[in-house]
Amino acid sequence: MKIVTSAEMREIDRLTSEQFGVPSLTLMENAGSEVAEFTLASYPNAKSFGVICGKGNNGGDGFVAARKLYQAGREVRLLLLADPSELRGDAAANFARLPKGESSFAIFNAWGEPAFREVFGCDVLVDAVLGSGFRPPVSGLYAEAIGKINAATAPVVAVDVPSGADADVMGDQTGAVARADAIVTFTAPRPAHVFRNLTSGPVVIAPIGTPDEAIQSSLNLQVITPKEIAELIGPRPRNSNKGMYGHVLVAGGSLGKTGAAVMAGFSALRTGTGLVTVASPQSTLGIIAGYHPELMTEPLSETEIGSISKVALEEFERVAENKTVLAIGPGISRHPSTAEFVHTVVGKSQMPIILDADGLNAFENRAQELTGHGRTLVLTPHPGEMARLTGLSTAAVQRDRINVARSFAREHELILVLKGDRTAIAKPDGEVWINTTGNPGMATGGTGDILTGIVAGMLAQNPKRAFLAVLAAVYLHGLAGDLAEETMGEHSLVATDLITALPDAFRRVRAQAAERWVNIGHWRTQSA
Secondary structure, eight states, rough: BBBBOOHHHHHHHHHHHTTOOHHHHHHHHHHHHHHHHHHHOOOTOOOEEEEEEEHHHHHHHHHHHHHHHTTTTEEEEESSOOOOGGGHHHHHHHHTTTSSSBEEEEEEEESSHHHHHHHTTTSSSEESSSSOOOOOOOHHHHHHHHHHHOOSSEEEEEESSTTTOTTOOOOOOOOOOOOEEEEESSSSSOOOHSSSSSSSSSSEEEEOOOGGGGGSSSSOEEEEOHHHHGGSSOOOOOTTTGGOEEEEEEOOOOOOOHHHHHHHHHHHHTTOSSSEEEEEEEGGHHHHHHOOOTTTEEEEEETTTTSSOOOGHHHHHHHHOOOOOOEEETTTTOOOOHHHHHHHHHHHHHHHHEEEEEHHEEEEEEOOOOOOOTSOEEEEOOHHHHHHTTTTOOOHHHHHHHHHHHHHHHHHEEEEEETTTTOOOEEETTTTTEEOOOOOGGGSSTHHHHHHHHHHHHHHHHHTTTHHHHHHHHHHHHHHHHHHHHHHHHOOOOTTHHHHHHHHHHHHHHHHHHHSEESSSOOOOOOO
């Protein structure tokens, strides 16, 4: 799903009306209806709704939502932060359609009591004060209204963006911003919806009638949603056999670090790969084989510290025959002979490769040797590993994550998965996709190995759709982490909890892909 700027969103709305024949009044009607429907679905037991509206189009969306909430049998208290004579265009038209003289629908446009008591004391608040076209700072009456919203105890559903937020800012901003427990925006997200923690609840993108052809963006940024990836995890044919779903080869493990290779291998199996073989130092083979009977193993010659030796290259060529995907690096160590093994294998192999962990570190000061030209090469660094590949500091990588990932992917013609909060997945052509699943509980040893295995598993099953397979893997990995966190909590979560949660993650993606609203915020739904 494309990420667009606020200016581009205005142009999209204009094109939708002028070129595709959808009147702006219809767009507003659809937007307000979506807000009301989402709010009712999220808070079904709420009896009263306070709707706070500005005088612009965001307020117009609020007028429609208020009317729809009233028509659904709820009590509505609407506060207009302007004189009705100041309303213009579609907002004025929808204000005129509000019910008048009804005891269960009251309109206030005087700041003070009884509006405070009547509106902010409702069960749920709808913030329709300022939309994504607003540029901070907010002042005057609107700033006071944001203060009242923030002081209220009721949950808040924001229309488009929380009032006061700059929709084009990816990082922190100054000035007052309204709190929100959920956000309903329309057609496509703006940068703040994706990169900022504007709410702890869902950020849903609602369709309002804009055709896909009208949605254009200069940012070259997209956000992963279930709708893009669900086609890769649909039901399998009845005549399935393991040969149809690929054979992953994991090259890794060393004395004391066998778990990394095992987690990568078993994650690939849990993702649906037909077969997985772990190739590891001979002395570690018994340990690895003892973890999971489903994993096949192959011994390789080793160094004096129990890591894979460069003398194992000929053995490895035999092991790699007829494999679909190679995942190399988990637990492999930084021994010089092992690093030389990694260089040679990555340089010569033509099968799809996922390079991670010490496999990446083997290319410190040698990143010029990494190229995906004519093949599929996927790198999955965390910021520290990315810093070693680029020669930048970790802080510099974190300050400019998108451009660092984009530049490296372009220069080396590969797929770059820069892990972290809002993992960035860059294509060789420079397009970057952002993942919004995942949580701080995943900051624990082994979760990167799990990701390597999931990527390998998805690639093995979808070798001709490599980039989409990587997007699906990253999304599923984060979603499995979210599901695991719900059960285990952030502090107690460990990497293997993600493997346990993967089956439910698959089910959730299929269910979410069928929903009308696309949720790019916290994956959980609201409850009353």
